[in-house]
Amino acid sequence: MGSETRKTSTYVPDPYGIEVGDPSKVPVGYEEKWMFNIHAIDTRGAVDAMGCNECRCNLYNVTQDKDGQPLKPYYVGGLYCCYDGTQCKVKNAFKSVKRNVYFKYTVKWVDWSDSIVPVKVFIFDVTDTWQHTGIHNCLFEYDVEKSTTGVATNTRRSSVSFPTAGDVIYGFAQQYNGGIGAALYGEDGRVLCASKAIYGKGKDIGDEAGYIVGMTTCYPKPGSAKIVKDETRRMIRFKYADSLRIISTDLLVSYQRRKQSKELWMDTTLLQLEQLLSLI
Numbered sequence: 001m002g003s004e005t006r007k008t009s010t011y012v013p014d015p016y017g018i019e020v021g022d023p024s025k026v027p028v029g030y031e032e033k034w035m036f037n038i039h040a041i042d043t044r045g046a047v048d049a050m051g052c053n054e055c056r057c058n059l060y061n062v063t064q065d066k067d068g069q070p071l072k073p074y075y076v077g078g079l080y081c082c083y084d085g086t087q088c089k090v091k092n093a094f095k096s097v098k099r100n101v102y103f104k105y106t107v108k109w110v111d112w113s114d115s116i117v118p119v120k121v122f123i124f125d126v127t128d129t130w131q132h133t134g135i136h137n138c139l140f141e142y143d144v145e146k147s148t149t150g151v152a153t154n155t156r157r158s159s160v161s162f163p164t165a166g167d168v169i170y171g172f173a174q175q176y177n178g179g180i181g182a183a184l185y186g187e188d189g190r191v192l193c194a195s196k197a198i199y200g201k202g203k204d205i206g207d208e209a210g211y212i213v214g215m216t217t218c219y220p221k222p223g224s225a226k227i228v229k230d231e232t233r234r235m236i237r238f239k240y241a242d243s244l245r246i247i248s249t250d251l252l253v254s255y256q257r258r259k260q261s262k263e264l265w266m267d268t269t270l271l272q273l274e275q276l277l278s279l280i
Contacts, residue, residue, distance in 0.1 A: 006206045007198055007214025008172055016169050017116040040101065041082060045094035050210070052088035053177060057081040059089045078141045119169050126158045126182070144178070153180065161230050168192050168225035172217040179212060192225045193218040 012018060026032050043049040051059050056077040064070055066083035075081075082088070090096070110116075127139035144154045171193035173182035181196035198214035200207040207213060218225075 004174070004198075004212045004214055009217045012119065012170055013219060015115055015117050016119045017110075017112075018121060019112065019118050038103070039079075041088065042096075043088065044099075045090040045096065047089045047091055050177060051077075052082075055079060055082035060086045061089070062086060076143070120164075120166070122162070124158070124160060124184070126156045128158055128160070162227050163229070164227075165229040166227050167223055168218070168220050168227065170217065170219055171195065172215045173197075175212060175215065177211055181216075187228075190225075192227070193220070 021032065023032075041052055041055075043052050046052045046059075048056070048059060054077050057063075057071065057075065057080075060081045062071070062081045065080040071080060125138040127142060129135065129137045171184065173179075173195035175182065175197050179197045181194065183194040184192045186192055194216075195218060196216045197212045198216065200209050200211050200213040202209055
């Protein structure tokens with residue numbers, strides 16, 4: 001997740017909760033901790049701000065990855081070109097001014113009790129090849145070819161089966177610039193969850209024109225979005241087809257497993273991420 005979470009609801013409705021802190025689920029020799037992996041790109045004075053965000057290699061003047069290995073001839077952009085310490089091309093005579101940027105997030109938690117209904121979190125990637133190969137091989141990034149007929153829409157599809165039955169409680173998609181939205185469908189075509197991109201319209205922080213600043217979320221009425229065990233679900237994601245380098249994105253769905261024993265979740269802690277990486 002990134003800056004688009006500033007306008008994305010992350011609230012898990014009562015009486016449901018995401019459980020963390022159960023020591024019985026931590027592998028021997030490990031300790032459970034929170035970690036943030038922050039990737040920030042300064043686009044002030046950039047020749048092509050959107051190209052900088054797409055990590056186009058020609059704008060970073062990069063021919064090797066962070067380990068010094070030469071890039072493949074067909075690799076035109078991606079995280080291999082905008083690793084730590086690289087700089088995107090700026091306009092002539094542009095003078096950079098040092099600026100401090102702060103990130104703020106709020107964590108809310110409650111002690112676990114019988115009143116909380118545990119949910120299971122699933123993350124789906126539309127590029128996953130599991131349904132064809134039996135191996136999870138998601139594309140972290142991929143290219144969208146430029147349209148030859150003008151503005152067009154690129155669509156990707158994927159299918160997956162849930163290991164258990166349950167009800168969808170909450171869900172949203174994560175996308176990057178150029179994204180339109182994503183949806184999860186049941187085997188009979190019913191919509192289980194749909195999430196659309198929210199684009200900024202101005203210059204203020206959190207409302208930057210041309211950038212995704214949020215995603216709509218789905219909160220189905222209890223019992224209205226049921227998941228049947230082993231039923232095939234289709235995930236569809238829409239992207240503008242306009243010669244983009246896309247960092248692969250996901251659809252996150254929380255759902256209640258039926259016949260879950262609450263006793264297994266006692267004396268644990270619920271952590272809910274209320275606001276992630278919000279710029280001040």
